Amino acid sequence: MITEAPRIVTARLDHEDSYTLDRYLATGGYEGLRAALARPTAEVRAEVDKASLLGRGGAGFPAGRKWSMLRPADITYLVINGDESEPATFKDHLLVERDPHQVVEGTIIAAYALGVAQAFIFCRGEFALGLERLTQAVNEAYAHGALGADVFGSGWSLDLVVHPGAGAYICGEETALLESLEGKRGFPRIKPPYFPAAIGLYGAPTVVNNIETVSNLPWIIRNGGEAFAALGQGSSTGTRLFALSGRVERPGWYELEMSKVTFDDLINHPSLGGGVKGGKALKAFIPGGVSAPWFGPEHLSLGLDQDAVGKAGSMLGSGSVVVMDETTCVVRAAWRITRFFHRESCGQCTPCREGSGWLEKILRRLEEGDGREADLDLLMDACDNIAPGVSWPPQQTTICVLGPSIPSSIASGIRMFRDEFLLHVKEGGCPMRGAR
Amino acid sequence: MGRLTPENLERARAIVALYPERRSALIPLCHLAQSQEGWLSPEAMEDVAVLCGVTPAEVRGTASFYDMLHTEPVGRHVVAVCTNIACLLAGAYELIEHAEKHLGVSVGQTTEDGEFTLEEAECLAGCDIAPCVQVNHRFFGPLDGPGFESLTAELRAGRLAELVPRHGVLCRVERNVSLPARDAASPGSPAAAGEENR
Ligand SMILES: Cc1cc2nc3c(=O)[nH]c(=O)nc-3n(C[C@H](O)[C@H](O)[C@H](O)COP(=O)(O)O)c2cc1C
Ligand code: SF4
Ligand code: FES
Numbered sequence: 001m002i003t004e005a006p007r008i009v010t011a012r013l014d015h016e017d018s019y020t021l022d023r024y025l026a027t028g029g030y031e032g033l034r035a036a037l038a039r040p041t042a043e044v045r046a047e048v049d050k051a052s053l054l055g056r057g058g059a060g061f062p063a064g065r066k067w068s069m070l071r072p073a074d075i076t077y078l079v080i081n082g083d084e085s086e087p088a089t090f091k092d093h094l095l096v097e098r099d100p101h102q103v104v105e106g107t108i109i110a111a112y113a114l115g116v117a118q119a120f121i122f123c124r125g126e127f128a129l130g131l132e133r134l135t136q137a138v139n140e141a142y143a144h145g146a147l148g149a150d151v152f153g154s155g156w157s158l159d160l161v162v163h164p165g166a167g168a169y170i171c172g173e174e175t176a177l178l179e180s181l182e183g184k185r186g187f188p189r190i191k192p193p194y195f196p197a198a199i200g201l202y203g204a205p206t207v208v209n210n211i212e213t214v215s216n217l218p219w220i221i222r223n224g225g226e227a228f229a230a231l232g233q234g235s236s237t238g239t240r241l242f243a244l245s246g247r248v249e250r251p252g253w254y255e256l257e258m259s260k261v262t263f264d265d266l267i268n269h270p271s272l273g274g275g276v277k278g279g280k281a282l283k284a285f286i287p288g289g290v291s292a293p294w295f296g297p298e299h300l301s302l303g304l305d306q307d308a309v310g311k312a313g314s315m316l317g318s319g320s321v322v323v324m325d326e327t328t329c330v331v332r333a334a335w336r337i338t339r340f341f342h343r344e345s346c347g348q349c350t351p352c353r354e355g356s357g358w359l360e361k362i363l364r365r366l367e368e369g370d371g372r373e374a375d376l377d378l379l380m381d382a383c384d385n386i387a388p389g390v391s392w393p394p395q396q397t398t399i400c401v402l403g404p405s406i407p408s409s410i411a412s413g414i415r416m417f418r419d420e421f422l423l424h425v426k427e428g429g430c431p432m433r434g435a436r
Numbered sequence: 437m438g439r440l441t442p443e444n445l446e447r448a449r450a451i452v453a454l455y456p457e458r459r460s461a462l463i464p465l466c467h468l469a470q471s472q473e474g475w476l477s478p479e480a481m482e483d484v485a486v487l488c489g490v491t492p493a494e495v496r497g498t499a500s501f502y503d504m505l506h507t508e509p510v511g512r513h514v515v516a517v518c519t520n521i522a523c524l525l526a527g528a529y530e531l532i533e534h535a536e537k538h539l540g541v542s543v544g545q546t547t548e549d550g551e552f553t554l555e556e557a558e559c560l561a562g563c564d565i566a567p568c569v570q571v572n573h574r575f576f577g578p579l580d581g582p583g584f585e586s587l588t589a590e591l592r593a594g595r596l597a598e599l600v601p602r603h604g605v606l607c608r609v610e611r612n613v614s615l616p617a618r619d620a621a622s623p624g625s626p627a628a629a630g631e632e633n634r
Contacts, residue, residue, distance in 0.1 A: 084561050085558070087521050087558065088559060089561060089563075125573075126573050127561070128573040128606050129574070131607040133609075142613040148613065149616045159616070161455070163464065164464055166502035166504045168501060168502050183459035183498065202456060202457055245525075245564060246522050246563075251563065251564045252564045286521075290520075336521055343558065
């Protein structure tokens with residue numbers, strides 16, 4: 001169902017100059033921060049608790065709960081995760097380019113609620129324009145009195161540094177992100193500790209939150225946590241920014257009320273995805289980034305709801321939906337996704353580093369016509385070695401969850417389209433060649 | 437050739453001063469060094485090492501982990517064609533084949549005139565404009581064969597110079613505020629210590 005929910009994080013984006021301070025101030029900008037500063041930090045945290053805001057970075061962890069886990073210490077940090085590299089995800093890219101002040105204000109509100117004195121925004125290096133807009137916004141926020149010593153005369157001070165990444169998917173994983181921010185290779189840290197809230201940047205307690213997560217905060221403070229929680233259903237509150245791509249008429253971003261809007265609406269409604277490209281039949285779709293298991297047409301009626309999607313065997317993940325149509329070769333799609341993981345594996349864990357390479361090679365030979373029937377079992381066997389049982393959520397054998405995410409597309413492909421895999425063996429190559 | 441210019445050394449010290457620990461400036465300084473010649477020369481990495489208080493080998497070892505940091509020379513325009521899932525579904529492999537033919541190079545190579553380096557990219561978060569291409573990290577798309585040809589012609593003619601600065605120039609807006617708490621010029625600050633090591 002398409003609902004009349006307000007646009008929370010994209011409210012300004014119809015304006016050409018949505019990224020400027022003038023437009024920001026003319027549309028309620030920094031009022032959330034002023035309202036927050038007028039209240040004790042505990043009240044601000046309580047407001048976010050009331051909103052039941054789920055993290056938008058992929059894991060969907062409640063923001064309020066994460067904040068409550070920050071270990072008290074003399075020095076604590078807040079790091080905003082803008083590394084966005086999960087294939088088919090482009091929402092944070094949009095937010096840093098088109099509404100950088102909202103990102104900055106959200107970061108300041110979170111920092112105030114947490115009582116930190118220094119925050120960082122880690123922005124994916126490939127977002128050159130985004131880096132320029134964010135840097136400009138931070139400069140302007142200092143000049144406006146929203147950053148630096150004595151923020152808006154509150155007596156509280158905050159420094160904010162925009163930190164550029166340098167091209168590595170794994171740096172989106174929060175402990176790898178912190179390593180990278182410390183000037184090192186992006187190697188995820190061994191757990192426990194499970195959360196940087198215990199031991200994070202330079203060993204100090206650190207909260208890591210996603211760009212979209214904090215972009216919701218100005219609205220939540222202005223309108224109240226209850227107004228936010230009134231949108232959506234169950235644990236999936238508020239709206240969420242979905243990135244739609246693949247074989248669909250109108251790829252793009254859509255901010256939608258969680259839970260009530262369905263995948264069918266998102267993909268097919270004329271005001272949203274507008275249907276499968278060229279009127280073709282839907283074959284499968286990925287509901288939440290390439291780490292997520294695939295869904296088929298029978299899942300279209302599901303709401304965009306974290307719990308419902310989880311129960312159905314996949315995840316809403318990073319909020320990116322990829323549409324595959326009847327002309328899409330699923331072997332090729334699974335191969336390309338696996339190749340991505342192989343290239344981006346940081347190499348610390350054998351199942352991930354070696355397994356991803358083997359899987360990629362087997363898929364490639366199937367696609368190129370050198371496969372054999374036994375390859376299907378071989379694929380599943382290798383997947384089982386990476387994530388025993390190949391179940392969802394996956395079992396973990398590695399330092400981070402990049403490894404256990406690798407089997408998602410392969411297991412989905414084989415379970416949903418076994419015949420198409422076999423046809424690749426029988427016909428000595430891709431039966432869809434020419435159709436795509 | 438290769439060393440940080442006096443102006444960039446100045447900028448580098450200001451960047452180091454933004455961080456509680458100076459090693460954190462390593463990647464920003466690599467970007468800064470790369471803005472000079474489009475890649476990280478051994479001399480530039482030595483300068484970064486001194487500023488961050490690490491060895492040149494640590495700078496190289498870190499830089500080599502990251503796709504955007506080049507330890508070998510590249511062309512004036514690094515053209516990165518995304519072939520990941522959304523772009524694949526929109527014909528990215530056909531596009532990259534076309535790009536190879538048109539430029540006369542394979543993925544990973546630079547044209548003889550030093551104008552273009554062709555790269556195959558992972559998802560660039562431009563999936564709504566698939567197939568999507570970045571030139572020096574500026575977005576173009578959706579692109580087909582003829583679109584690619586006219587883009588490279590425009591770049592070659594220098595008509596897009598404002599939109600697409602030469603490779604290595606990443607963020608043209610400079611931070612204009614130093615941190616109140618840690619003044620870059622104060623004695624004993626990381627930046628000053630880096631200076632003594634030189
Ligand atoms: C391989 C991998 C890649 C990730 N990439 C990102 C990313 O690009 N952006 C992001 O915000 N979170 C990413 N995450 C999730 C982060 O580890 C972390 O959960 C998140 O930034 C927390 O923010 P949130 O609680 O506001 O969602 C990734 C996790 C893994 C395992
Ligand atoms: S699972 Fe893969 S990416 Fe994660 S730490 Fe291990 S090798 Fe690195
Ligand atoms: S898949 Fe190509 S930009 Fe995302």
